[in-house]
Amino acid sequence: MKIKETPLEGVLEIFPKVWEDHRGYFFESYREDILINAGIKESWVQENQSFSLAGTLRGLHFQTGDDAQAKLVRVISGRVLDVVVDLRPNSKTFGGVYTVELNAKQHNMLFVPKGFAHGFSVLEDAIFCYKCSNYYKKESEGGILWSDQELNIDWKISDPILSERDQTWPTFKEFVTNITLGQ
Template structure:
């Protein structure tokens, strides 16, 4: 197991040890002690899975307290560009984002703490899964516009496929004016 810190506090890249042989491969996709060793005591409440066609952009989504969620994300098949935006009030990296390619061949993961908006673009047809530290609550959901010019995220897709909901999210400035942060 290799866990790397990122420039955004609490956001961790996780690379599990993979055992391969002539039959295929095996790896532990989650162990609580991995995170505990890095000061993270997270109890997972829900797990989600989605399929996205190549070119799909989902996000940037979050949930407000008391239903805020930490997430442990990975792809089962395919590749995605995974993005987390720091929206934590008082954070020295507030408004900054981190992007990483999650690849089913690498089996890598990203731990996203509460207080981040999250999204991804499918670089190829992909099955995406994520554990959540809290259950979904419609009244607590929110987000930031995926192509906000102040964020300047390169989603690495030419003709993004988006939901109507994601097209109507506020910009980062509008979010700050309305809520100040998470």
């Protein structure tokens, strides 16, 4: 596995070594010792999988407090634009955005530490898989509005297919105000 740092501290892109021949391919999609050596010391307690049609946008999601989640995300089939936003108030990159295409040809993955909002737009029908370091808890979920003007994210799709919930999250500025006020 090759580990690549990104501009956002702690966010890592991971490229597995893929063996291909006339039968197909093989790769190790998870290798704890290599990830630990790269600084990823999370224990994974839940794994989720979703199928999304091209043009779908999911996010930007996070969990708060003791229920915060780190994630290890990848695409099993198709292509997505994966997006993370640094929500850590004391981080040098607070409010920073990182985007990367995850696809089934490269088999690349992204490690998203606790303290980030995460989302993705679907560039080609996709099966998306993600390991989580904490269990999902509805009462701890939060989000940032995907179309926030301040974040100015180019999702690489137009007229996205969205859930009702993802259309109603607060803006980044509203989120920051709530942190400051302790809400």
